[in-house]
Amino acid sequence: MTLASIAFGAVTGPxxxxxxxxxLPGIAGSAVTKPMVxxxxxxxxxxxxxxxxxxxxxxVPGRMQFxxxxxxxxxxxxIARENIGSHDFQKYVPFLFSLFLFVLVNNFYGIIPVIQxxxxxxxxxxxxxxxxxxxxxxxxxxxxxxxxxxxKHETVPAGMKGPIxxxxxxxxxxxxxxxxxxxxxxxxxxxxxxxxLLVILFALGGEYLLLHSDPVLNKVAGVFSVVLxxxxxxxxxxxxxxxxxxxxxxxxxxxxEAIADEH
Amino acid sequence: MISTLVFAAxxxxxxxxxxxxxxxxxxxxxxxxxxxxxxxxxxxxxAPLFEKxxxxxxxxxxxxxxxxxxAQKEAKAALEQYTAQLAGARHEAAAIREEAKEQGAQxxxxxxxxxxxxxxxxxxxxxxxxxxxxxxxxxQLKGEVGSMATALAGRIVGEVLDDSAAQKRTxxxxxxxxEESAN
Numbered sequence: 281m282t283l284a285s286i287a288f289g290a291v292t293g294p295x296x297x298x299x300x301x302x303x304l305p306g307i308a309g310s311a312v313t314k315p316m317v318x319x320x321x322x323x324x325x326x327x328x329x330x331x332x333x334x335x336x337x338x339x340v341p342g343r344m345q346f347x348x349x350x351x352x353x354x355x356x357x358x359i360a361r362e363n364i365g366s367h368d369f370q371k372y373v374p375f376l377f378s379l380f381l382f383v384l385v386n387n388f389y390g391i392i393p394v395i396q397x398x399x400x401x402x403x404x405x406x407x408x409x410x411x412x413x414x415x416x417x418x419x420x421x422x423x424x425x426x427x428x429x430x431x432k433h434e435t436v437p438a439g440m441k442g443p444i445x446x447x448x449x450x451x452x453x454x455x456x457x458x459x460x461x462x463x464x465x466x467x468x469x470x471x472x473x474x475x476x477l478l479v480i481l482f483a484l485g486g487e488y489l490l491l492h493s494d495p496v497l498n499k500v501a502g503v504f505s506v507v508l509x510x511x512x513x514x515x516x517x518x519x520x521x522x523x524x525x526x527x528x529x530x531x532x533x534x535x536x537e538a539i540a541d542e543h
Numbered sequence: 544m545i546s547t548l549v550f551a552a553x554x555x556x557x558x559x560x561x562x563x564x565x566x567x568x569x570x571x572x573x574x575x576x577x578x579x580x581x582x583x584x585x586x587x588x589x590a591p592l593f594e595k596x597x598x599x600x601x602x603x604x605x606x607x608x609x610x611x612x613x614a615q616k617e618a619k620a621a622l623e624q625y626t627a628q629l630a631g632a633r634h635e636a637a638a639i640r641e642e643a644k645e646q647g648a649q650x651x652x653x654x655x656x657x658x659x660x661x662x663x664x665x666x667x668x669x670x671x672x673x674x675x676x677x678x679x680x681x682x683q684l685k686g687e688v689g690s691m692a693t694a695l696a697g698r699i700v701g702e703v704l705d706d707s708a709a710q711k712r713t714x715x716x717x718x719x720x721x722e723e724s725a726n
Binding site: 298299300302303311315316319320322323326327330331334335336337338339341345348349352356373374375377378379381382401402403404405407408409411412469473 | 561562563564565566567568569570571572573574575577578580581582584585586588589590592593595596599600603
């Protein structure tokens, strides 16, 4: 990826980071690409880490277990119970917890040296989990209210009567049923894509200005560019966490809304 | 500079027909498969362990609270028992004191009665003794007075009244008259 770009940029002029930087060739000529490996690795990392932390299951937790419970409790109590309510939240906790960790780890790949690629900047992955979220919240609603009951619940705002419904029902259907997986996907994909592109831009730009161009002013700009790349990387850490949180939070809110008694 | 870079990037994308918004089917499938694996493992293995720890902790805390409540109840019962015992003991002490007081009074009364009886007895005895002595003295005196009077009268009359029986009768009659007059 970046190595190829650097080589390319060094030969033919200033680097031009773009979508092509995200189009990685298959490893060793195969169809298996880096993000595929990273996704598989994320499952191994998450399960190994959290199994090790959860395994003691002690009444008085050790350091590892305490750290694990901090994350688990954050999703379980801070997101699931807070939004879905203490009556029904329990059965959605494993899903929301998996979702949070899956997005978080795959996002954090973007700032881990050597790996340095956020899996979620390939739209297929956020789309996959957004579709799952869509299936889960709609499934929960349909299981509770029946197909037509759920459709009515999601599309007819409470207390609305008359011709205004002709306008409202399609709008609600669009926003509550059709667009939610799209917005979930785009939000996560776009922030990861743009963030990674920004880091690439400032890192490669800095490198080019410092090493491959002659004017002194360019060197100054190069230093500035590298500093910005580092600063943006730190900002990215925050955004990576926030996106994982937002994705999980929104899913739990959709579930909560789908199974709510009143609109 | 940046705008030209971005522009160049856009151009580049168009050239290579790269659109990051078009998902690869392989990636969707792989994402779904690996997420499903993750979900399964978290659901079946990891989350139950955390929940188990939570449940055990809750149970431990609730158990502790129950234990404390039981101990408190026990302590309260013991306190009540002791209070009751104390009240009983106090009551008993009061009863004993009362009884002792009564007994004391009774003893005093008895002693007093006894003393009185003794005193009476002594008085009676003394009376009887005095009476006896008086009677003895009186009898003695009777005899002596009789003989003295007889002797005196004999001297005066000059004759010896030998007939003692008659003499005695006379004397006795005289004394009885004396006594009658005295009474």
